[in-house]
Amino acid sequence: MDRVLRLSSQKAVVIFSVSSCCMCHTVKRLFMELGVDAAVHELDQDPKGRDMERALAKMLDRTPTVPAVFIGGNLVGSTDKVMSLHLGGKLVPLLRDAGALWL
Amino acid sequence: MPSFASSAGIQNNTEGNTTNPSRESCFGLLKQSIAVHNDLEATTKQSGQQPLASVGVTASASKVESLGQQPHLLFLSSQFENWGDSTMADASPRTDTSTDLDIDEKNQMLEQGQLAVTGASDSSDRSKDKRLDQKTLRRLAQNREAARKSRLRKKAYVQQLESSRLKLTQLEQELQRARQQGIFISGSADQSHAVGGNGALAFDVEYARWLEEHNRQVNELRAAVNAHASENDLRSIVDGVLSHYEEIFRLKGIAAKADVFHILSGMWKTPAERCFLWLGGFRSSELLKLLANQLEPLTEQQLMGICNLQQSSQQAEDALSQGMEALQQSLAETLAGSLGPSGSSGNVANYMGQMAMAMGKLGTLENFLRQADNLRQQTLQQMHRILTTRQSARALLAIHDYLSRLRALSSLWLARPRE
Numbered sequence: 001m002d003r004v005l006r007l008s009s010q011k012a013v014v015i016f017s018v019s020s021c022c023m024c025h026t027v028k029r030l031f032m033e034l035g036v037d038a039a040v041h042e043l044d045q046d047p048k049g050r051d052m053e054r055a056l057a058k059m060l061d062r063t064p065t066v067p068a069v070f071i072g073g074n075l076v077g078s079t080d081k082v083m084s085l086h087l088g089g090k091l092v093p094l095l096r097d098a099g100a101l102w103l
Numbered sequence: 104m105p106s107f108a109s110s111a112g113i114q115n116n117t118e119g120n121t122t123n124p125s126r127e128s129c130f131g132l133l134k135q136s137i138a139v140h141n142d143l144e145a146t147t148k149q150s151g152q153q154p155l156a157s158v159g160v161t162a163s164a165s166k167v168e169s170l171g172q173q174p175h176l177l178f179l180s181s182q183f184e185n186w187g188d189s190t191m192a193d194a195s196p197r198t199d200t201s202t203d204l205d206i207d208e209k210n211q212m213l214e215q216g217q218l219a220v221t222g223a224s225d226s227s228d229r230s231k232d233k234r235l236d237q238k239t240l241r242r243l244a245q246n247r248e249a250a251r252k253s254r255l256r257k258k259a260y261v262q263q264l265e266s267s268r269l270k271l272t273q274l275e276q277e278l279q280r281a282r283q284q285g286i287f288i289s290g291s292a293d294q295s296h297a298v299g300g301n302g303a304l305a306f307d308v309e310y311a312r313w314l315e316e317h318n319r320q321v322n323e324l325r326a327a328v329n330a331h332a333s334e335n336d337l338r339s340i341v342d343g344v345l346s347h348y349e350e351i352f353r354l355k356g357i358a359a360k361a362d363v364f365h366i367l368s369g370m371w372k373t374p375a376e377r378c379f380l381w382l383g384g385f386r387s388s389e390l391l392k393l394l395a396n397q398l399e400p401l402t403e404q405q406l407m408g409i410c411n412l413q414q415s416s417q418q419a420e421d422a423l424s425q426g427m428e429a430l431q432q433s434l435a436e437t438l439a440g441s442l443g444p445s446g447s448s449g450n451v452a453n454y455m456g457q458m459a460m461a462m463g464k465l466g467t468l469e470n471f472l473r474q475a476d477n478l479r480q481q482t483l484q485q486m487h488r489i490l491t492t493r494q495s496a497r498a499l500l501a502i503h504d505y506l507s508r509l510r511a512l513s514s515l516w517l518a519r520p521r522e
Binding site for chain 1: 408411412415416418419421422423425426427429430433464467470471473474477478481482485
């Protein structure tokens, strides 16, 4: 849990992912399209990945736990949350506030 | 009696009418004016011929004189003639409620009418009887012929009903068999909504029902817009349409759990829709593009809102498309990884492992579909938020018209003449 919290505030946008997860790929692509340089942590490539996944599961209260998106150190949610925010026009202001975008 | 004449005048339009009110009223009035009808029916029905009792003639004649309605009776008898010639011959089985008894009735009345006319105008001239007989006999023969034809039509119709009934029982049996084989089919046809519609067939039925209701709602919306309905009325109809959209997304989600490929491949849609499908449904950004033109005038803020919405959904769609591409590539790699010289035990284990992995990957398809539907749902809701009620109404109409044109195009294409 500590590791998750520590990593999640290291950069404006942090994505916890699994390398084989295609939905994670979707979210990564979206942020890339928006011009955001997100920090991506692949849980399957991290020695403490399983613990982190457990921690995320507690925070998100859903499966699958990935992708898990943090903006400005705060947990935003998974794919549908990110999509909803974006369609509602709220994702970009959030990114700007977190310093992930300068436009 | 002016009303009598006018109602008789419109009687010739009997297409599709089982009960022609003018005919009925004519009958009623004639029954009143020729009061011996019932007596005559009892005595002459059996023979099929119409020997005329002089009693009836005098009674009719006296009635006619008392009413002073000679011109009307003439008119009436000619109406009977028309009925005999055109109506009886051309009526469809559906409209033919009269039996041969009715025809005989009419024949009698016809004769009575004729006799009443001749009786009233020149009751002492016997030479007219010959002409009367020929005319009447011809008319009677025509009526008999018409009666025979109507009997045959009735028989054919009843046979049709019987065969339909047989087919219905056969279909019910098939349905029962299918149910037993484990295909869940929603209960009786009059259920308002199918619960837990798993299986492709069940969803297709649910979708057809949903579409019917959707079309009905859109027609209601169109009527309200054209009638310049009040804000509140319009809003309630718009809300209804939007929540009905949510219903199909819900149904798709349930069906996807049972058969994701059926939903994703759009087998439940028309071929043209299926060809241009995006992740199991319409592409939000495309619809928004068409709306931007349809919805003028828009305020600056609204225009910006719609444009931003279009851009956001485009980006989200691209991201999801990329994700699907990644899934397909990953799946291909997994399946290719299990290829190799068959036979060795190591390869078999490898094969099993790879297939298991591939199965896992397929599991994410449902998630992609859900995200795509979520996108569509969000688009509709956001659009509604940005626009006024009236604009939302017009937007929903435009979307419906566009999609139904696509469906119609599909039908036209399939039915096009080919060399």
